[in-house]
Amino acid sequence: MALIREYKPGDEAKILKLFNDIFKMDRSMEHWLWKFRDNPFNTSTIALAEEADEIIGQCTLLPSAMKIGEDNITGGQSIDAMIHKDYRRQGYYEKLSLYSYELGEKKSIKFRYSFPSPSTLEGILKKLGGTLVCKIPVYVKVINANGFVAIFIKNKTLAKLFSQPINTLLRIIKKSKLKTDYKYKINEVNDFDKGFNELWLSFKDRFKNLTVRDSQYLNWRICSHPDINYRVFKATDEKLMGYIVLKLEEKRVRGKYPMKVGTIVDLIALNSTATEELISKAVEFFQENKVDYGAAWGLEHMQQTPILKKAGFIKTKGSIPFAVKGFDNSLDELLYNKSNWYLMPIETDTY
Structure with a gap:
């Protein structure tokens, strides 16, 4: 059973290798540091699964300053969720997601949001308590x-x-x-x-x-x-x-x-x-x-x-x-009403 733990400095190279292997990309270390370390709104929340000194899974919450209602709060965008092919269908995605929520709450992240692919949307709604706010x-x-x-x-x-x-x-x-x-x-x-x-x-x-x-x-x-x-x-x-x-x-x-x-x-x-x-x-x-x-x-x-x-x-x-999960009930009325939202591609990490 893989160890579920929080990111620590020094994990970057192994995380990057897993990402590039899974998504068939060539993301640079410069890109990783820009996104996860140099984000102006706080260090990212990164939950990892480790087996035999190798990173085999990850779920993250990239912090964003959001105006929700009358208040400025921190939201966490779920990005770069990944599980090594040899460890899929063993519950690691759900475990890592829930652990990332726990870590996010400790860092004052009030809700999770994402722009999921159709293949991951069902799992977010059924297993992780997410709500589909709208389809843009x-x-x-x-x-x-x-x-x-x-x-x-x-x-x-x-x-x-x-x-x-x-x-x-x-x-x-x-x-x-x-x-x-x-x-x-x-x-x-x-x-x-x-x-x-x-x-x-x-x-x-x-x-x-x-x-x-x-x-x-x-x-x-x-x-x-x-x-x-x-x-x-x-x-x-x-x-x-x-x-x-x-x-x-x-x-x-x-x-x-x-x-x-x-x-x-x-x-x-x-x-x-x-x-x-x-x-x-x-x-x-x-x-x-x-x-x-x-x-x-x-x-x-x-x-x-x-x-x-x-x-x-x-x-x-x-x-x-566009899917959202509040970490308490106080924001539900605001978060789950699509007419409250102004959404553009700048909010995603893929544009």
Whole structure:
């Protein structure tokens, strides 16, 4: 029986090896330290299973400063749960999860949340006491049909030939209806100064539940990311009115068809005009960088969702589950009501 224990300094290399072996990735030590040690909101909660001096399992709670109702508290995002293939179906995932909850409570983490894959969602709900708050709709705007046509037509010349009328049709039927003459100045930024703290204070009370987006968090999450070069644009007049965070990446659709994707990772704006102009800038940026499609999240009660539709984004059949478990009953009314939440991809560790 493996030993269940808390992380201690020196475990990093073995944890990283297990992660890379299981997920077939090449995560660096720099990335691990950035995420788990240098998080500005406290050292992460890491529960480990150890057998014969080897790490064979892990569950973590990555701390996040959250505004829940009227209070700022610490939430813990469950990420990087993993069990070595030789030790699966022996109850270790459940044991590690429950132990991570125990450790988290000792560190004043008030609730656990995650954006689980469909394969892990059932276990979270049935075995770990989690609640599915909502499934976040995913919106997509096809910008270049070439990649999609190539899925069905292997000949590159024919694929390009067939994609041309499709691209023309898309421009007609899903033409952006956003304004192209901007009221605000839209500029790219490379870091988040104190003005973003003022923006946060002006925005935060529009939703009951959301991650604290002050300059400290944004500089850590966006500017200091060791692997991703995000692009950030702000809208200003006499003051900062909003910002948008964008990500470009190569993805494989259905596991084998390479496409260039642009994602709206975060968006905070003080009014609909700033929201519209920042989304318009995102579409323009995606077009300039020749992405195949742009993607965004859009809960129905969030200001940007109707504007995404106006910009030609289509609601897909895909969605992102959002599950929560409070560690006491005092927050239940706030945590489990989806209309309380402002949720964007920046909250996950996979964007």
